[in-house]
Amino acid sequence: MDKKFYFQNSQDLKRFFRTKIKELHPDRGGDREEYLKFIEWYQKALNKINKKPLIKVLKNSFPEGNFCYRIETFTVKEVSLGLIKKFKLPVRERVCPICKGIKKSPSGDKKICEKCNGKGFLNLVNNSETIQLKCTFCEGRGYLFTEICPECMGKGKIKEEEVLEIKLPYGLREGDILFISGELFDSPWDFYIEVNLEPHAHFKLKGDNLIYEAEIKFYEVLLKDYILIETLEGWEKVPSEVFKRGEPVIFPRRGPYLSEDKLWERGDLIICPKITFPENINEKAKKLLKKIVKLLEEEKNGG
Numbered sequence: 157m158d159k160k161f162y163f164q165n166s167q168d169l170k171r172f173f174r175t176k177i178k179e180l181h182p183d184r185g186g187d188r189e190e191y192l193k194f195i196e197w198y199q200k201a202l203n204k205i206n207k208k209p210l211i212k213v214l215k216n217s218f219p220e221g222n223f224c225y226r227i228e229t230f231t232v233k234e235v236s237l238g239l240i241k242k243f244k245l246p247v248r249e250r251v252c253p254i255c256k257g258i259k260k261s262p263s264g265d266k267k268i269c270e271k272c273n274g275k276g277f278l279n280l281v282n283n284s285e286t287i288q289l290k291c292t293f294c295e296g297r298g299y300l301f302t303e304i305c306p307e308c309m310g311k312g313k314i315k316e317e318e319v320l321e322i323k324l325p326y327g328l329r330e331g332d333i334l335f336i337s338g339e340l341f342d343s344p345w346d347f348y349i350e351v352n353l354e355p356h357a358h359f360k361l362k363g364d365n366l367i368y369e370a371e372i373k374f375y376e377v378l379l380k381d382y383i384l385i386e387t388l389e390g391w392e393k394v395p396s397e398v399f400k401r402g403e404p405v406i407f408p409r410r411g412p413y414l415s416e417d418k419l420w421e422r423g424d425l426i427i428c429p430k431i432t433f434p435e436n437i438n439e440k441a442k443k444l445l446k447k448i449v450k451l452l453e454e455e456k457n458g459g
């Protein structure tokens with residue numbers, strides 16, 4: 157498979173398997189080898205999930221062992237709904253292809269090797285016999301490179317990055333760490349990804365709930381039948397009527413998913429209307445407004 161998918165609960169994995177396997181089936185023109193590989197992958201993935209969670213949310217713990225630490229930006233929607241997110245992560249280390257591990261740039265400046273005086277070998281006298289040994293200091297070249305390899309920044313090794321698609325576990329919040337075990341893609345280290353939440357124009361996560369600050373113009377409440385409100389599932393029409401009291405409007409269980417232990421539990425979406433008024437209105441508008449107020453009062457007094 158060219159793409160790799162990772163899931164941390166078996167329901168999601170099974171659902172993915174059922175759709176994908178239909179596409180890959182040889183009876184439907186799929187490649188037989190691909191099909192078998194996919195099944196094998198699925199079984200392994202399922203085994204792994206059943207043993208222990210390889211992707212999890214860490215609230216208050218620090219990396220240990222061999223690890224790679226990253227800070228990544230997540231959207232409120234991604235963490236609230238546990239969406240599939242792409243990460244470009246260094247999964248493996250290999251010898252630098254430019255300097256072949258010597259840490260210095262092979263196209264940069266050189267200097268004569270002082271150990272062998274530029275000969276590339278050392279004379280070793282043994283029982284009046286002279287043996288020539290390759291100089292290990294310069295690897296027999298007779299000279300040394302002096303500039304740091306720009307490819308590996310002098311480390312001699314480079315990290316191979318791979319784009320991984322991870323189904324985010326529920327319950328991730330700002331400052332939490334998303335733990336991804338290296339076992340998932342045979343990496344020698346685990347990944348600790350700190351969550352940096354991207355500020356959203358309207359949404360804010362607060363505890364288990366999602367707060368939506370809705371700026372509504374005073375006349376919209378009176379003139380419009382509906383106000384468009386953004387929810388995690390998209391834009392929705394909410395009757396203007398409910399905003400007339402100016403109090404928060406609660407959409408139960410429309411907030412973020414809470415955690416992997418409580419799979420289908422969600423917090424609430426709380427819409428806080430902020431009725432806005434124009435900062436300045438001109439005399440003409442003021443006169444018209446007064447007329448409207450008069451009309452409304454007459455109506456109220458049964459006139």
Ligand SMILES: [Zn+2]
Nearest residue numbers: 252255305308
């Ligand atoms: Zn290098």
Ligand SMILES: [Zn+2]
Nearest residue numbers: 269272291294
């Ligand atoms: Zn040498």
